[in-house]
Amino acid sequence: MASTADEDLRADEDLRAADTSAPAPAGQSAPAGQSAPAGRSGPAGRARGVPLLVAGLVLAALNLRPAVTSLGALLKEVRADLGMSGAVAGLLTSVPAFCFAVFGLAAPRLARRFGPTAVVCAGMAAIAAGLALRPYAGGVPGFLALSVLALAGIAVSNVLMPLVVRRWFPDRVGPMTGVYSMAIAAGAAGASAVTVPLADAMGHSWRLGLGSWGLLAAAAALLWLVTARRGRTDSAAAPAAAAQDAPRTSITRSPTAWALGVFFGIQATGAYIVMGWMPAIFRDAGVSASTAGLLSAVTMLTGIPLAFVLPRLAARLPHQGALVAALACFGLAGYAGLWLAPAGGAWAWAVLLGVSNSSFTLALTLIGMRARTGGGVVRLSAFAQSTGYLISIPGPLLVGWLNERTGGWDVPLALMAALMVPQIVAGVLAGRARTVEDEL
Numbered sequence: 465m466a467s468t469a470d471e472d473l474r475a476d477e478d479l480r481a482a483d484t485s486a487p488a489p490a491g492q493s494a495p496a497g498q499s500a501p502a503g504r505s506g507p508a509g510r511a512r513g514v515p516l517l518v519a520g521l522v523l524a525a526l527n528l529r530p531a532v533t534s535l536g537a538l539l540k541e542v543r544a545d546l547g548m549s550g551a552v553a554g555l556l557t558s559v560p561a562f563c564f565a566v567f568g569l570a571a572p573r574l575a576r577r578f579g580p581t582a583v584v585c586a587g588m589a590a591i592a593a594g595l596a597l598r599p600y601a602g603g604v605p606g607f608l609a610l611s612v613l614a615l616a617g618i619a620v621s622n623v624l625m626p627l628v629v630r631r632w633f634p635d636r637v638g639p640m641t642g643v644y645s646m647a648i649a650a651g652a653a654g655a656s657a658v659t660v661p662l663a664d665a666m667g668h669s670w671r672l673g674l675g676s677w678g679l680l681a682a683a684a685a686l687l688w689l690v691t692a693r694r695g696r697t698d699s700a701a702a703p704a705a706a707a708q709d710a711p712r713t714s715i716t717r718s719p720t721a722w723a724l725g726v727f728f729g730i731q732a733t734g735a736y737i738v739m740g741w742m743p744a745i746f747r748d749a750g751v752s753a754s755t756a757g758l759l760s761a762v763t764m765l766t767g768i769p770l771a772f773v774l775p776r777l778a779a780r781l782p783h784q785g786a787l788v789a790a791l792a793c794f795g796l797a798g799y800a801g802l803w804l805a806p807a808g809g810a811w812a813w814a815v816l817l818g819v820s821n822s823s824f825t826l827a828l829t830l831i832g833m834r835a836r837t838g839g840g841v842v843r844l845s846a847f848a849q850s851t852g853y854l855i856s857i858p859g860p861l862l863v864g865w866l867n868e869r870t871g872g873w874d875v876p877l878a879l880m881a882a883l884m885v886p887q888i889v890a891g892v893l894a895g896r897a898r899t900v901e902d903e904l
Contacts, residue, residue: 517632520691521640523684524584524621525647527591530655530677531614532560533739533764537659541670546604558857559608560615561736565853567619572846580624580631580842585688587624588681590617596678599671617681623849626831627842637832638779645771645825653764713904715843720834721900723893724827724848727788729855730887731823734795737880738763738817740860742802745873749806759814766818767825774822775829784833787826788891792884795820799881803874823887827852836899844900859883 535542535556543553574583594614601607625644633640655677663673715721742763743756751759778784798816801809831848835841863876870876 516687516691518640518643520684520687521625521628521632521644522647523680523687524588525625525644526651526654527588527677527681527684528618528622528625528648529652530680531591531595531611531618533652534655534659534674534677535611536739537656538663538670538673541663542607542674545670546607548604548607552604552608556608556611558861559611560618561732561853561857563612563615564619564622565850565857567616568623568846568850568853571620571623572842574620575624575627575842579692580627581688581692584621584624584628585685585692587617587619587621588685588688590614591621592678592681592685594678595681596675599675614681623845624842626828626845627838630832630841631838638775638829639772641829641832642772642775642825645775645828646768649764649767649771653761653768656764657761715847715900715904718844718900718903720894720896720898720903721844721847722851723890724830724834724844725851726855727823727830727887727890727894728827728848728852730852730883730890731821731827732852732856733859734880734883734887735821735824736856736860737863737876738821741863741867741876742814742817744867745802745806745877746810748873749810751807751810755810759810762811762814763818763821766815767822770819770822771825774825778826778829778833782897784826784830784895785892788823788895789888791820791823791826792888792891795884796881799877799884803877806873823891826891830894834894834899836901840899840901 539553539556542548571583578586591614594610594612594617598607598610598614601610626641629637629640629644659673659677662676663670666672666676739760743753743760746756746759747753774787778787781787794816798813798820801813801816806813827848831845832841835844863879866876866879867873
């Protein structure tokens with residue numbers, strides 16, 4: 465991880481040269497020796513290009529979770545048809561976090577070489593190919609391999625989205641982070657809720673139900689291809705001034721980067737545990753399977769409006785530690801409710817945990833706020849997300865093991881509540897008004 469960061473010491477300089485699709489900040493012209501983006505020169509051109517940029521951002525974000533949540537809805541049918549063992553099915557629940565961590569590390573190097581816009585376009589194409597082809601791979605190895613392809617596309621896009629927002633909307637980072645965070649939540653909830661009815665409408669075919677999500681990713685890839693072509697400029701070397709603020713030290717030496725990585729990891733742990741195990745907790749408490757599924761959808765849907773509000777609020781605060789603590793308190797209340805009366809207040813606990821899981825949106829916002837250069841943002845995003853997803857891998861597995869060993873949910877719920885404490889500490893440290901460039 466550190467070696468990848470060291471190889472990207474000149475990331476800001478190279479990204480400015482490669483990603484010429486992004487407009488310069490308001491009031492500034494394009495750097496000397498670099499022509500204005502094709503089709504968007506001048507204020508009128510930029511104004512005409514904004515709807516395309518927003519559409520591209522939203523459509524890409526919609527594709528960052530269906531690969532995971534659509535599979536969960538049809539996993540029983542997939543296992544039966546492919547002869548997938550329980551161990552392999554369990555592995556599938558940890559593969560997304562592992563892929564996000566490993567492939568996310570490659571994003572800075574790819575962005576430096578090809579430009580963030582082109583890399584996100586390729587990521588959407590990988591998602592489309594993986595999702596469309598994996599149901600027809602003919603066996604478990606092929607299904608897993610194509611799932612990894614789709615997850616690799618999601619991983620690099622995950623890392624580069626904060627940079628894209630920073631470059632395309634330099635004066636509206638908070639609101640636009642909210643927009644794409646809302647789209648991520650909507651994509652996750654939509655895939656979870658719609659995949660089964662979609663499969664039923666297509667002749668009860670789980671293959672068509674899963675593969676149809678490739679069409680959404682293909683649409684995103686085409687739109688990003690148009691965006692990349694419109695943003696292409698004449699080849700030119702970036703001026704030395706473009707790298708004045710680029711850190712020359714490994715990002716692993718930044719306390720803020722580590723705090724943000726730990727905060728991202730613990731909140732991701734909680735989110736994966738809630739998404740993976742909350743329906744089982746409700747069903748063990750006597751809630752019907754259909755109601756448990758609705759409760760899970762409510763938890764994801766709760767984050768959609770908050771995804772728009774939190775970045776705006778965070779951008780106005782000098783220190784985001786209070787938001788971190790407030791969201792953690794909602795989580796503590798939700799876990800306490802699950803422990804005391806899981807069925808009696810099920811809807812309330814689902815909403816409370818949905819609010820708590822909005823820490824994901826806050827983590828994405830902090831990535832954009834804790835760096836002030838393009839290279840700093842992409843390096844911090846890669847480090848924080850890769851570190852965070854690695855941290856999150858054991859959580860769902862540990863909760864399942866504890867449930868099996870103890871025969872109930874009291875100990876797992878105690879663990880989930882206890883994780884709120886280090887999450888608050890790391891989040892408060894990450895919320896301090898400083899940038900990684902200053903620390904390096």
